[in-house]
Amino acid sequence: MKRIFYLLTIIFLVTGSNLQAKKLRARLSYASFYAPSTGPYLETYLSVIGNSVVYVKNSNGKFQGSIQVNTVFKKDGEIKYADKYNLLSQEIEDTNLVDFNFLDQQRIPLPNGEYTFELTIADKNATDAPFNNSQPISINIQNDKVDISGIEMVESIKPTDKNNRLTKNGFDLIPYVNNYFGPEENSLKFYAEIYNASRFIQNDLFLVTYYIEDYETKLTQEKYKVFSKQAPKEVNVVMSQLNIQSLPSGNYNLVVEARNNKNDLLAYKEIFFQRNNGIKVDPSGNMMDGDISGTFVAALTDSVKLRECIYSFRPTSTANENYYEEFELKKASLSSMQHYVYRFWKTRNPQDPEGAFRKYMEQVAEVEAAYKTPINKGYETDRGRVYLQYGPPNEIIKEVREPNTYPYEIWHYYKIKTSTNRKFIFYNRDLASNDYKLLHSDMPGENNEPSWEEILHHHNAKINKEDYPDRRNNSFGEKSQDSYGNTNDFPR
Secondary structure (H helix, E strand, C coil): CCCCCCCCCEEEEECCCCCCCCCEEEEEEEEEEEECCCEEEEEEEEEEEHHHCCCEECCCCCEECEEEEEEEEEECCEEEEEEEEEEECCCECCHHHCCCEEEEEEEEECCCEEEEEEEEEEECCCCCCCEEEEEEEEECCCCCCCEECCCEEEEEEEECCCCCCCEECCEEEEECCCCEECCCCCEEEEEEEEECHHHHCCCCCEEEEEEEEECCCCCEEEEEEEEEEECCCCEEEEEEEEECCCCCCEEEEEEEEEECCCCCEEEEEEEEEEECCCCCCCCCCCCCCCCCCCCHHHHCCCHHHHHHHHHCCHHHCCHHHHHHHHHCHHHCCHHHHHHHHHHHHHHHCCCCHHHHHHHHHHHHHHHHHHHCCCCCCHHHCHHHHHHHHHCCCCEEEEECCCCCCCCEEEEEEEEECCEEEEEEEEECCCCCCCCCEEEEECCCCCCCCCCHHHHHCCCCCCCCCCCCCCHHHCCCCHHHHHHHHHHHCCCC
16 A cells, blocks of 8 residues: 655665664755856755764764765766765764764756766774665756756755855755654745746746645645745745644645746746644545536445445545545445545546546556455555556566566656656565565655665575675676666656
């Protein structure tokens, strides 16, 4: 089933024993920007979890952690940028009182293009082998139109007159290296830049809008929509915060738009985030509103079949709709279920809710035939859920006889919403069934497992990280890595 909450930024878990039997943990996020004098650049934000680091005494007689970071950016297999440096923690007197994380921010000049970002991190005071992670990154800041930078989530904003790595346009911005907002986080702060407005908007103010929308339905949360007018500049700054204390738990996008005085959309940017504060909204509150006679749902009169039909909506349901389907559906009347189905598809396709419903149910039948197991219906499986949520993949690589691995499939999507070149890896640990579990994906909001190769090859082989510090350079697991990498070339 679909996971409601999971950490969006990459979490690196370096397993194995070290001097203090700890696990190194860090979070990574990034955003692309443009400097008129030098061109596009990428900012990376790395937050190392303080209590996951091994500390040793330094020359000052205090304890300090040291992380070695190695970054490589490749384009078409050629290295375009590489850097290797040490990231030091603050000095502390007592390792039992670590209550901080330490942050690293880098600015990397990179022209527009598609890159492979390879990151290696290692605790220099531990015995674990370095951990490697690779993922695609796209930089595409346009100079021939109004455009918007990446959106940076921010922990704090402070005016400054001294420039440093954290400074942009007169402010020091401490990154919030996470796309997950738990119960204790009630403020969403962000920073973005709008480019070229002075070149393409003449003698007029233009409208800047930022708002929160539901991730699944794209419906705007009107309570969290803010407008402002700005005079066009070469670089316009959008920097603000939203009080999300009463935002219900769920999956959302933060959206920034620029429009001219005719309300034409000039530029658009979004970033995914998740909210978990225990607040849920029952979507059945106004369930009986509206006349459904004469609509397609009036012919759906079998309560048992209709209830099962609604259960199959789960892969595309919002968190609040999932709440209804999980807790309210069993006791719902036929009429309330008919209203629910109509409103569900009317929300997604106001012009043709019946057409959207029929198309989806055809897909439900397809995943039932392809992915059902003796225990779960097709839509309840991971492959069925991904198929229904994102549509059929453009490419599927299947391996059922590769030595030393579980059977697996790699699904490649050329484009999902605003994301490009996304992959899903499913594997089957129960060799007797058809139940493939989602192991890893680089799609925002999905399970991102940096150690997917190790897990995939755990079937008949045991990995020793000291012997295989970089699995991609060994024949062990070579085919799965090649299969994953070979899907990088896709139509633009």
